[in-house]
Amino acid sequence: MKLLNEKSKQGRSSFNVGLLDIQTNIPDDLQRTELNLPELPEVEVVRHYTNLSNSNFGVDNGLYPLGSCTMKYNPKINEIAANISQFNLHPLSHHNRGTLEIIYQLQQYLCEITGMHAFSTQPAAGAHGELTGIMIMKAWFEKRGEQRTKVIIPDSCHGTNPASVSLCRFEPVHVKSSSSGGVDLEDLRQKMSRDVVGIMITNPNTLGIFDENIQEITQTIHDYGGLCYLDGANMNPMLGVVKPGDFGIDIMHLNLHKTFSTPHGGGGPGSGPVGVVKDLEPFLPNPRISMKKEKLEFEQSEDSIGRVHSFYGNFGILLRAYSYIRSIGASGLRNIAENAVLNANYMKEKLKKHYHLPYDRICQHELVIDDSLMPNGVTTNDIAKRLMDFGFHPPTIYFPLIVKGAMLIEPTETETKENLDAFVDAMKAIKEEAENEPEKLTKAPLNASIGRLDIVRAARKPKLTWFT
Amino acid sequence: MDYTPNTDEDRESMLREIGVQGIMDLFKDIPENLIQKSALRIPDQLSEFELIRELEKISIKNKKPLSFLGGGNYNHHIPSTVNAIISRGEFSTSYTPYQPEISQGTLQAIFEYQSMICELTGMDVSNASMYDGATSLAEAMILASKIKGKKQVLVSQALNPFYREVLETYARASEIKIIKIDIVDGLTSDFETEGSSAIIVQNPNFFGLIENLEEIRKKAADILLISSTTEPLSWAMLKPFSEYDVDIVTAEGQSFGNPMNFGGPGLGIIATKQAYLRQIPGRLAGETVDIHGNRGFALTLCTREQHIRREKATSNICTNEGLCALAAAVYLATYGRNLGRLAQLNNQLAVYFTCKLSQIEGVDLVFDKPFFNEFVIRIRKDLLSKLSDIEIGISLENYYPNLEGCYLVCCTEMTSKEDIDRVIDEITQ
Structure with a gap:
């Protein structure tokens, strides 16, 4: 499809702005002489983006089982809620009681759901929450006058975990997974010392397994005075069933754009609130919103790590999450966990008849299969591309790294049994194609708006704007 | 409301297929003592109309004088085109475009966004977005200290005070020292560059004033010049940063088609010279071809990023502000010149x-x-x-x-x- 600048013609823009008869105060030598933004009539702008949207796939288009991303249905009512004009307020306005009430109530709900003592809603995404959490750990040990340097991370972790750790000048130390998919307790014990800041753990982990030794793991960390951070990306199957605060977690983040259904927007905006136990509350980002004598106000703490966002986080996303929690209520939250886990296990049982299941056990919200049984050199990437032809978004591929040729599948609770069956049928058909007509897979997608893209070329000669 | 479609009958047959008796059998890996026995203390579910009534009741506690x-x-006014486009589910309910063949809409829109940001700033490279103005500036500070290998930066006190707070937070974690540069008559005053990797200024600065970037550039000859903007609409009137040889431009792009929303979501903008292409944080959309030779777009230079490079990544950022960048692109395309x-x-x-x-x-x-x-x-x-x-x-x-x-x-x-x-x-x- 043509680019905006290729469709542009001087004088075409219809979006007129009337000026006043007032001289500017800006000297000529500070002003720009040309502005080459594209010029299209409004109808062509709308058609351009409408046509672009037609070559995009969202949850609104079909099953999107992208593992660890929780691509559930994003209720439309939450968009209406987020567009209530009275909430579109300047962040420094003092007439903000309604807005503060939403943030405060949401903090309370998140505490109740996770068993944490206090939440800050400032972090703008999961990785931002991780960074905030590690900053809190750093500030905690600084306050205690302890110099610790190492953060334990299981090898099944999200890539953001070690990246967040190294931003805080700590050293990530990886622990192995056991043959059953959990943390290898022996390896963990060997790596423990008084130099360990704590652990960053994802539970259920990225194999979709709830670590049955989670209490031993957190106890081991606590025995050495360390802190336990939970990457809450996989909170969905725990809603109303189990609280991280009960299994020894000291700090965690939630991804509101995953568990709490705010749309992912093609890469954000998200929101990554951080929750902590009581001892760590003073270290949360400044300012916090708290209740003093039945009045909501901003509160500053001396021990705080400081501010991590220009203002107070992604309020537009917080409002959607609040709206979601209120609309489904307590019973709805538990329902999510149960059905997410049911759907994943159902799919696992059906898929294992055709694909290799590296960890054949009960899973939580997601499952991993791999390409080890595929004939004719067909790879996970080929399967992913061919799934597009069947009308599905592919799963997360080649992740977690500990499974060669991994496909991480998270169906979520909002899919019908018929959708799950259709996906399994497609996977079965793809397996048969791999045996009989492998070129259909290696050349896939065949029906998408564009053929398989040359990723290597994109990186070898980077062209990142229409100027170069 | 309830968005789980499984009927009792579905559940029965699915449990049978799995070979277990009840749903709780699927949670048997969770130690018994951890399983919640009572319901969460959260209000009961609401219908759509009850929910809206409830939210409106809260919303009117805000006042908008x-x-x-x-x-x-x-x-700022948001053109009608913006919401019409960004509310399309194909855009709003998609994930980061890891699978380019079914994400061309998002990818081309990002590519065009990157191009328009480069046109406005005069810089060579823009990424797909960061969280907001303050955090994109903090990432620029970290980037500069990596480029120059010096863990000290100069920060003008005419920079937005909240941004200065965020810089302090990130500097403490990344062990970077901040030297405050005073203000004289509203503008950034003199400074010594020795030992520093960069100077951070804001333009127009926090007081709305246009800084003397030409002078600042001269004084900062041997260090990087980072310029932050909170009101990028000014770019449409002012000389682009490239004319002052600025190294890294960051900004809050909320002005371009995004509502105030109590300060978030914003749109973190970061744009640099070509020389820093391989060190820039975040996603980049690049042009390529498909197997038939047709033009297409894909995320590129991913070896900078956390999901490949892990602890050696240029940043930990993953989810950014994609839909806000799309809003900005539609905004800029609607206004044009x-x-x-x-x-x-x-x-x-x-x-x-x-x-x-x-x-x-x-x-x-x-x-x-x-x-x-x-x-x-x-x-x-x-x-x-x-x-x-x-x-x-x-x-x-x-x-x-x-x-x-x-x-x-x-x-x-x-x-x-x-x-x-x-x-x-x-x-x-």
Whole structure:
């Protein structure tokens, strides 16, 4: 499809702005002489983006089982809620009681759901929450006058975990997974010392397994005075069933754009609130919103790590999450966990008849299969591309790294049994194609708006704007 | 509401297929003592109409008087095209475009966004977005210290105070030392570059004033120059940063088609010279071809990123502000060159306001220098008290003790001449 600048013609823009008869105060030598933004009539702008949207796939288009991303249905009512004009307020306005009430109530709900003592809603995404959490750990040990340097991370972790750790000048130390998919307790014990800041753990982990030794793991960390951070990306199957605060977690983040259904927007905006136990509350980002004598106000703490966002986080996303929690209520939250886990296990049982299941056990919200049984050199990437032809978004591929040729599948609770069956049928058909007509897979997608893209070329000669 | 479609019958047959008796058998890996026995203490579910009624009840506790607040978040008109496009589910309910063949919409839109940001700033490379203005600046600070290998930066005190707080937070974690550069008459004053990797300024600065980037560049000859903007509409009127040889430009892009929303989601902009292409944080969309030779787009140079490079990544950022960048792209495409006229109108309204205010005894324009759409006034207390129903500006004395009784006032196209006249009337009555 043509680019905006290729469709542009001087004088075409219809979006007129009337000026006043007032001289500017800006000297000529500070002003720009040309502005080459594209010029299209409004109808062509709308058609351009409408046509672009037609070559995009969202949850609104079909099953999107992208593992660890929780691509559930994003209720439309939450968009209406987020567009209530009275909430579109300047962040420094003092007439903000309604807005503060939403943030405060949401903090309370998140505490109740996770068993944490206090939440800050400032972090703008999961990785931002991780960074905030590690900053809190750093500030905690600084306050205690302890110099610790190492953060334990299981090898099944999200890539953001070690990246967040190294931003805080700590050293990530990886622990192995056991043959059953959990943390290898022996390896963990060997790596423990008084130099360990704590652990960053994802539970259920990225194999979709709830670590049955989670209490031993957190106890081991606590025995050495360390802190336990939970990457809450996989909170969905725990809603109303189990609280991280009960299994020894000291700090965690939630991804509101995953568990709490705010749309992912093609890469954000998200929101990554951080929750902590009581001892760590003073270290949360400044300012916090708290209740003093039945009045909501901003509160500053001396021990705080400081501010991590220009203002107070992604309020537009917080409002959607609040709206979601209120609309489904307590019973709805538990329902999510149960059905997410049911759907994943159902799919696992059906898929294992055709694909290799590296960890054949009960899973939580997601499952991993791999390409080890595929004939004719067909790879996970080929399967992913061919799934597009069947009308599905592919799963997360080649992740977690500990499974060669991994496909991480998270169906979520909002899919019908018929959708799950259709996906399994497609996977079965793809397996048969791999045996009989492998070129259909290696050349896939065949029906998408564009053929398989040359990723290597994109990186070898980077062209990142229409100027170069 | 309930968005789980499984019927009792579905559940029965699925459990049978799995080979377990009940749902709780699927949670048997969770130690028994951890399983919640009672329901969460969260209110019962609501229907759509009950929910909206509830939210409206809360929303009216907010008040929206006539307001001249700016300082990092701006009340601009959002063209009707923007919401029509960004509310399309194909865009809004998709994930980061890891699978380019079914994400061409998002990817081409990002590529075009990157191009328009480069046109506005004059820089060579823009990424797909960061969280907001403050965090993109913090990432620029970290980037600069990596490029120069010096863990010290100079920060102008004419930078937005909240941004300075965020820099402090990130600097503490990344063990970078911040040296504060004073302000003289509203502008960044002299500085020594020795031992530092970069100087961070804001343009237009927190007081709305246009900094002397030419002078700053000369003084910063041997270090990087990082410029932050909170009101990027000014770019449509001012010389691009490339003309001052700025190394890294960061900004808050909320002004481009995104609502105020109590300060978030914003749109973190970061753009650099070509030389820093391989060190820039975040996603980049690049052009390539498919197997038939057709032009297409894909995320590229991913070896900089956390999911490949892990602890050696240039940043930990994953989810950014994709839909806000899309809003900005639609905004810029809708205005086209008329964005320059919009910028002029914003400036004209601010100039008009200062002309009117300067005729009033008891109101002073604190800095007599070129500004874009924000300016600082000092106003006598008795005059200020006449404006109880108007948010005249951001009180500056909390951030700058020597600016007692001073306010940062902002005009946008949403401010009408009548609004300004109303303020003048109320003060002079």
